[in-house]
Amino acid sequence: MRIIILNREKALFVLYLLGILLCLPVLLPYLTQPLFTEGRLNRTPMIIDPGHGGIDGGTKDHHGNLEKKINLEIALKLRDQLRQSGLPVLMTRETDTELFPYIAGRRGRHRRDLQTRIEKAKAANCQFLVSIHCDWSTDRTRRGMVAFYNHRNQASKNLALAIQDELNKLQTKPQKAAPGKYFILEQPGVTGVLVEVGFLSHPEEAALLQNPEYQETISFGISKGILRYFRDYYR
Numbered sequence: 520m521r522i523i524i525l526n527r528e529k530a531l532f533v534l535y536l537l538g539i540l541l542c543l544p545v546l547l548p549y550l551t552q553p554l555f556t557e558g559r560l561n562r563t564p565m566i567i568d569p570g571h572g573g574i575d576g577g578t579k580d581h582h583g584n585l586e587k588k589i590n591l592e593i594a595l596k597l598r599d600q601l602r603q604s605g606l607p608v609l610m611t612r613e614t615d616t617e618l619f620p621y622i623a624g625r626r627g628r629h630r631r632d633l634q635t636r637i638e639k640a641k642a643a644n645c646q647f648l649v650s651i652h653c654d655w656s657t658d659r660t661r662r663g664m665v666a667f668y669n670h671r672n673q674a675s676k677n678l679a680l681a682i683q684d685e686l687n688k689l690q691t692k693p694q695k696a697a698p699g700k701y702f703i704l705e706q707p708g709v710t711g712v713l714v715e716v717g718f719l720s721h722p723e724e725a726a727l728l729q730n731p732e733y734q735e736t737i738s739f740g741i742s743k744g745i746l747r748y749f750r751d752y753y754r
């Protein structure tokens with residue numbers, strides 16, 4: 520009688536082991552996931568969006584240096600820094616190109632261009648989009664970096680606050696993250712933050728924004744804010 524019980528226990532143990540072995544191929548991908556794909560985050564949590572591009576130069580400084588180029592240079596540095604930190608990110612563009620072509624006689628190219636950026640984020644299952652832009656003002660004394668968010672989206676606000684906090688460590692006059700009415704921030708399914716990295720109408724700031732080391736410093740600030748946000752809210 521006792522032997523039969525032992526055999527039954529052994530048989531159950533063997534079945535248990537078999538069960539684990541059979542489940543392993545299913546469980547393994549979950550067990551070996553990198554840090555940032557856990558929890559509520561998607562496989563590629565973020566897409567970086569350098570504003571404008573191609574036929575759309577954006578704004579420009581007094582020497583004619585275009586915003587689209589500065590946005591791209593900073594965004595590429597940001598991409599590399601985030602990837603090095605283990606956060607998988609994508610880009611809406613990695614070269615000087617528009618996202619929607621100009622078609623003679625057809626209106627709404629700019630809106631379609633922005634819509635394509637959102638569609639790229641959605642197609643790649645990206646939860647967050649961080650857009651990089653330069654500002655311009657008729658007041659040539661205005662300068663500084665500001666992160667804009669969608670005031671109806673708490674995640675957008677929290678991410679903007681984290682980025683702003685890090686950017687304020689880099690500027691003499693701290694700025695406040697602000698609600699912004701931008702098309703790219705208001706699309707359901709994608710949480711957006713738009714960072715204005717400085718004013719091209721301010722001669723000194725415009726010159727700084729061309730400088731690769733300054734660009735590196737700014738992108739480092741933004742990436743620190745992004746990484747801190749994920750650490751605070753997703754771990």
Ligand SMILES: [Zn+2]
Pocket residue numbers: 570571577578586652653
């Ligand atoms: Zn812009």
